[in-house]
Amino acid sequence: MTSPATPPSSSINASGDDGTPFTVLVVEDQASVRASLVAELRRAGVRQVLEAANGDTALAEFRLHRPDLVLLDIRLPGQDGYWVAQQMRESEPGGWTPIIFLSGLDSDLDVWRGIEAGGDDYLVKPVKPIVLVAKLRAMRRLLDMRRRMVALTEELHQANQRLNEMVEVDALTGLVNRRGLDRLLYGEILAGRRENLPLTLMLCDIDHFKRYNDTAGHVQGDACLRHIGLLLKEVCMRPRDVASRYGGEEFALILPNTPRSGAMTFARALTQLLKTSPIAHPDSPLGSQLTISGGITTCIPDESTSAESMLMRADEALYAAKAQGRNRFFSFEMQMDTIEQLQG
Ligand SMILES: Nc1nc2c(ncn2[C@@H]2O[C@H](COP(=O)(O)OP(=O)(O)OP(=O)(O)O)[C@@H](O)[C@H]2O)c(=O)[nH]1
Numbered sequence: 001m002t003s004p005a006t007p008p009s010s011s012i013n014a015s016g017d018d019g020t021p022f023t024v025l026v027v028e029d030q031a032s033v034r035a036s037l038v039a040e041l042r043r044a045g046v047r048q049v050l051e052a053a054n055g056d057t058a059l060a061e062f063r064l065h066r067p068d069l070v071l072l073d074i075r076l077p078g079q080d081g082y083w084v085a086q087q088m089r090e091s092e093p094g095g096w097t098p099i100i101f102l103s104g105l106d107s108d109l110d111v112w113r114g115i116e117a118g119g120d121d122y123l124v125k126p127v128k129p130i131v132l133v134a135k136l137r138a139m140r141r142l143l144d145m146r147r148r149m150v151a152l153t154e155e156l157h158q159a160n161q162r163l164n165e166m167v168e169v170d171a172l173t174g175l176v177n178r179r180g181l182d183r184l185l186y187g188e189i190l191a192g193r194r195e196n197l198p199l200t201l202m203l204c205d206i207d208h209f210k211r212y213n214d215t216a217g218h219v220q221g222d223a224c225l226r227h228i229g230l231l232l233k234e235v236c237m238r239p240r241d242v243a244s245r246y247g248g249e250e251f252a253l254i255l256p257n258t259p260r261s262g263a264m265t266f267a268r269a270l271t272q273l274l275k276t277s278p279i280a281h282p283d284s285p286l287g288s289q290l291t292i293s294g295g296i297t298t299c300i301p302d303e304s305t306s307a308e309s310m311l312m313r314a315d316e317a318l319y320a321a322k323a324q325g326r327n328r329f330f331s332f333e334m335q336m337d338t339i340e341q342l343q344g
Pocket residue numbers: 172205206207208209210211213217218219220221222225247248249322326
């Protein structure tokens with residue numbers, strides 16, 4: 001039985017999933033062979049056919065128009081088709097354009113070389129129309145599948161990013177949550193160690209927040225936490241400063257490249273902000289306005305520094321600030337109660 005001269009259904013999809021026309025680059029030095037291939041392609045419904053008679057033109061067309069498929073003759077004047085295929089592959093890192101070699105040579109070695117050079121298939125000339133269309137369809141299917149996979153991968157990547165953001169953002173305040181804090185603190189410890197720069201971690205806790213909640217109500221308590229979140233965002237002016245909700249009414253601030261003196265300035269700015277944008281506390285033994293206490297730790301991270309050790313040290317400093325009367329910041333490194341400076 002002989003193959004029919006023309007395919008039973010002689011058309012491939014003329015446009016892609018996104019409606020863009022399917023473009024084929026034909027690289028063939030013999031004008032008559034090229035013309036017959038172009039005619040076959042047009043008969044098969046390919047509306048955009050680019051032509052090149054040598055490797056240089058082929059590469060220029062490939063880079064300029066990014067065709068969907070390349071029919072590439074092996075024997076070309078100058079550089080051969082194997083070389084052209086390699087150049088094409090190198091010029092599309094991460095991408096993939098199907099390349100079908102065309103040649104009168106049909107030895108196994110030629111097939112092997114063609115595939116090695118980056119080709120995807122091999123056709124022996126003269127090419128039968130039915131075979132050409134079948135190969136085009138197969139490549140077209142692969143190309144569509146690959147594009148769908150790339151789009152899916154991108155969607156997956158974006159969904160993952162959104163998920164990450166959701167997982168690392170505190171729903172009430174919009175600040176980074178505990179999980180995000182742990183990750184960012186770990187990164188800043190490594191950076192501080194690498195750059196030999198001081199890193200400050202500050203834990204802030206609202207004073208007598210239980211009384212606030214009990215008197216003003218939980219909804220008002222939530223609003224208060226949101227307000228504090230905004231204030232903290234406001235004082236975190238440097239791009240790498242991070243304000244996070246550590247849990248409950250406790251907040252953690254990561255301040256990279258911030259020495260002890262800078263940490264003090266920061267604490268002062270925060271206290272000042274609470275004075276200029278006061279929040280009324282309905283039942284605080286400290287006065288009519290809401291106050292916060294803070295524990296500060298500052299170090300140039302070394303091999304022994306970990307997120308846990310810094311958090312523990314800041315927490316101990318916070319405990320000391322609370323024990324000394326609240327409405328103050330404390331740092332063991334500075335070995336002093338900072339209330340005097342803050343109020344100065
Ligand atoms: N409204 C609201 N309250 C919260 C939230 N998370 C924790 N709290 C409340 O924060 C209060 C914390 O109370 P405590 O740990 O006793 O601390 P405090 O009353 O601030 O006392 P000191 O820290 O010692 O000054 C509790 O009443 C919690 O219910 C929240 O998301 N929303």
